[in-house]
Amino acid sequence: MSVQKDYDELGLKVGLEIHQQLDTKKLFCGCPSDMVEEEDRTVLRNLRPTESELGEVDKAALMEAQKGLKFRYQAPEGSSCLVELDEEPPAGPDEEALDLALTMALFMNAEIMDEIHFMRKIVIDGSNTTGFQRTGLIAMNGTLEVNGKEIGIPTMCLEEDAARSIEEKDGEKVFRLDRLGIPLVEIATDPDISSPEEAKEVAQNIGALFRSTKSVKRGIGSIREDLNVSIEEGARVEMKGVQELDMLPEYVEKEVDRQIKLLEIKEILEERNAEIVDKIYDVTEEFEGCESGIIQGSLNKGNGVYAVKLKGFDGQLRGDEGEALLGPELADYAKKTGVAGIFHSDELPKFGITDKEVKVVKKKLEIEEKDAFALVTESEENSRDALRKVIERAEMALKGVPEETRQAQPDGTSSFLRPLSGEARMYPETDIPPKQVERERLKRLDEELPERPEEKIERFQKEYGLNEQQSEQLFKKGYDVLFERLVERYGSPSVITNTFLHTYPDLKKEGYELENINEEDLERMFKRFDAGEFAKEGIPDLLQEVAEGRSVKEALKSAGLETVSEEDIREEVIDLIEDRSDFVEEREMGAVGPLMGVLMKELKGKADGEKISKILREEIQKRI
Template sequence: MTEYDYEALGLVAGLEIHQQLDTATKLFCQCPTTLREPEESTRSFSRYLHPTRSELGELDDAAVEESMVEREFEYLAYDTTCLVEEDDEPPHELDAEALETTLEVAQLMNMSPVDQAHVMRKIVVDGSNTTGFQRSTLIATDGEIETSDGAVGIEDLLLEEESAQRVAETEAGVRYSLDRLGIPLVEIGTSPDISTPEQALEAAERIGMLLRSTGKVKRGLGTIRQDVNVSIAEGARVEIKGVQSLDDIDDIVRNEVARQVELVDIRDELADRDASIGNVRDVTDVFEDTESSVIGGALESGGSVMAVPLFGFDGLVGREIAPDRRLGTEFSDHAKRHGAGGIFHTDELPAYGVTEDEVTALRDAVGVSPEDAVAIVAAETDTAETAIDAVAARAATALEGVPEETRGANDDGTTRYLRPLPGAARMYPETDVPPVEPDPSEVSEPELLTEKVERYQDEYGLGEGLAEQVAYGEYMPLFEDVVDDGIDPTLAATTLESTMTELRRDGVAVANISREHLEEVFAMADGGDLAREGVPDLLRALADDPDQSAEAAAEAAGLGSAGEEEVREAVVEVVERNEDQVEAEGMQAFSGLMGECMGALRGKADGDLVSELLREEIQKRA
């Protein structure tokens, strides 16, 4: 990948970090924030959504384009789903626990809370909210974080409701699950102070660390999302949505810079060629006898083939502007947005069953020369007409350079077109929720994860690596709680980070092991009712049958703690069984026999006790 002089290009970038909060209930109702499997849904209902006007009577461009595709939105409801989630009852007051956590985040970023927080409605008509809008509340402004390349400002901190979870595409539209809808979510927006891909990644990592320092954010895939705003001096601001992995942020920025550089070069080349966009034409007749399965299938269903001549575009539609993405891919994204499967263009034809003769006939039908290109869409007639108009509009913006737009992040670090950038017309006040007055004086500033690592080493005697694993791990809040209750820190840390990790790698369903299970296991091991060596086996048993208590699982698996006499009997039996080896090797036989003793006791005895008794028995016979 080409590494650019980002300063010379005038790279400007900013981040929007969205993090789910780990609260007991949702933001505007008392429903739990636990995710469910779609198979657990008890019923479903459907809605059609349409954009509404702002207070000034304006319509948001992004919402208007979204509504151009008529879709039915199906929602999976559960036994926990309430009328608020269905939009059949007004929202309740803002959740106090979520507000408190948001104020903690504000303190960590040196932000100033607002005097009065008002809930706003943000129009979203893609079906992800049953209401057709997302509720969002500005909580704090004017903060700052540090990076190795300088400070990055934090412009705003908002408390929002999470959207519904997209489950599947259906013939009529989209199916969503309501389990995620309404989970409290903080949105953190930085100033456009980021000037390199590396700084973008570092800033995101810093914000992620600060969020996790509260101990009150959800962990796991999908609980945090990063949006990145990127532009170069000759390009335009592009918002890239849904970066799932933190490690992808620098590559996303690099690829977007490369894409904008290529689009600027294409703009200049098109200007030199005096390029232009022709009128859309129906070219169905050209493909009446086609062997192309895609085009033939559309025609057999009564569809049409629509074309747009692109004067001066020859060779440029197929030009790569990002890894495995071309200008023609951008055109195709816009066609797909309006229901088509994609486009064909003359830079890639003949191919896909389209013959050389058909390409010649196509060129003749729309009146283009060898210096020109043609893009076509084959689909149901209305869809083909709408899609080719969208392609023509996108080709026209290529004459201007880089369009401002919202794009989606792909897994390979590239992006795809989603919709136009939203404007101010998408926001208007929520009249069903009273304003609140945040009181930061009642909120203590959380301890940073970096500070926790040092404290865990100093106070608990953990090694640096283990201390860091615990502090940054998903079990950090549980670790602190059980240690405060008197559980040995080393037992808690090794179990939560080492043992649980090993079990997960072995394919054990550790997700079935609840916080209550772990607390019970720690209490048994710390109180002498369970040998520490038996902890992994007990956790396996609980993962296999999570409905039982730790005490019941230990009893069923024979994992109680053995007394000294029982341990000595087991050790003596092993030593006598290997008497010849002991006489010949003496204490050198210890290592092999130790493993045999532990196996015989099946995790019911502490390793230190077994070791002590085994040494005694070997010395008696050596």
């Protein structure tokens, strides 16, 4: 409760943007929306920022262009065509994809537009061959109830997914076009979310709604979350590319920590009257004979060493205990110009740079007690570009938290991606005529509306005898559709529920890769289970084997679960009774419990407990 209060006090506001891939054809051509392994033919392209009517190039667009990259596109013929290559105007939009987007809008009681106009959103990082993403606003002002709280859904869009980034080499960024054009429904929430945990719950709810349409993609990367995080004194930071729902709270917490830290630094800088010195020093001479391998390597290439003075920044780049402060922030900006990184005074002497060099640089830059400096070693032009970025970012530190778009990292942190882009980066996609949404269409979709999550949760309880919590958990974790399919075919709802809600988390905890267990594996497993080939106790062992890459058939063997026939069980039971004949005579039917324990251990998983118990009772009965 106290944690929640902290976030209230900080004025935490979180908004989500959820992108879900649809399992239809691509949005603007007839290509299948399959990801493939082939590279196929490749095409090399450049993108140039276009001039807006004011003759000014967009800030974010310019930053990408500064990097001067070339883009190579792999165009597998099975899942991309001339449209993805930007060699043919788009068709569409795909009617089925539009139906799904409209269904989501109906679910959220949103206002659906009478006519949808697709727009071009400028993106020149290479992820779209056109240099823009096509997106259309489908509906506005929907709502979603999560734990009794109403979350606003201001916009719902239907848009195309971007190309898949493969690698970056030889100055080329390589993308594959299989993903480009896969329909995405983007759902944005208002910043109504006020705690890290709530962010996850809202995302789970939206994910569940998507799955109830049964036409969305599943698996890694098929649903992606962007976060908007801000605290009262901080700034709006957009975080892109969160792929793991469970990590949402961690991203929020870490971003809040980052903003708090930046605000503390701002106060310290203010107290010290820190300021920015807009001057770049050439300190190449000072580094002659320096032992650092990095510096020497660079100087041998004919590069120089350049420095900027950060007046009042001492101790604010890296903390006394080595904790990262402004250092990585400055480095992130510098790296955007293509340099490998920066050195700064809080981390020196290190990397072969000795106290001697630090002293001469300090002398040259007239560094005083509370001042810091940053170094770059590259060609003069590149170094100056990089240091100008360092100056730019340092200047922002005086004001606190800059508004920016950051890339989510797998460890829960994030790194600077680009300045927050303005809203004006959109103009009409003139190649696609406006799409009218007829009333008849909405009427039809409303009639065909899939079961709402809350209805389903209730039905599961009635139909399959689950309790409310089980039913809800199945749903939130996304197993509801698969659960129902398995139960319809093979019965045993409680065993299947247990598998998803208990066996799965246990296996994950033990480090097994659940991704390796696919739906077909589960189908095969429960089919055999239904046929009585093994007992429910064997499921965890069996899944362990499957998670390690074995087929269900192989797993049955290697887990030692090949079925024991009734005769074999009876033999085992008789052996045991004879072994313990005194005990059986003494306890009569009372011996069933203790002997069951022994038998279960020996036959674990190979035979059903009920069956063993029945045989045991029969055999004891014969003897008394």
